[in-house]
Amino acid sequence: MREVIELAATQKRRLYTGTALADMALFQYRVGDADTRVRAARTIGMEETRAVWNCAVAGASVDLATRTRVMGTAAWVAKTAASAVDICYTAGGGTALYETSPLQRCLRDIHTLTQHAAVNENMITRAGASMLGNPPMFSY
Secondary structure, three states: OOOHHHHHHOEEEEOOOOOOOOHHHHHHHHHHHHHHHHHHHHHHHHHHHHHHHHHHOOOOOOOOOHHHHHHHHHHHHHHHHHHHHHHHHHHHHHHHOOOOHHHHHHHHHHHHHHOOHHOOOOOOHHHHHOOOOOOOOOOO
């Protein structure tokens, strides 16, 4: 978020419009949408972290259903974070394409994260399978 807001502060104007990014309704919508996604992802991620932490503090083990849900949530958080970065990257327009753009770096970094086995979409599928009474297909 910081990177796209900093870009808007430069008074960058879209080619052929003459309007500053920060004054464009679509840009404003994208910034608001991305921010809401990030805050939602952060909230649910912290909720799951607290649940696991509370088990650890109590000396209790985390049951399979909770582990599966937490892993699915982690994958969803990564996917949602990637969608927020995609929105910011798109909002940045042609400036975002260049290697010198922080938005380009954010795009590469978040999509690198989403390729990790621990947060790929299969984890969401496994969490759903577990909710439906099917084995989550984890090997611990």
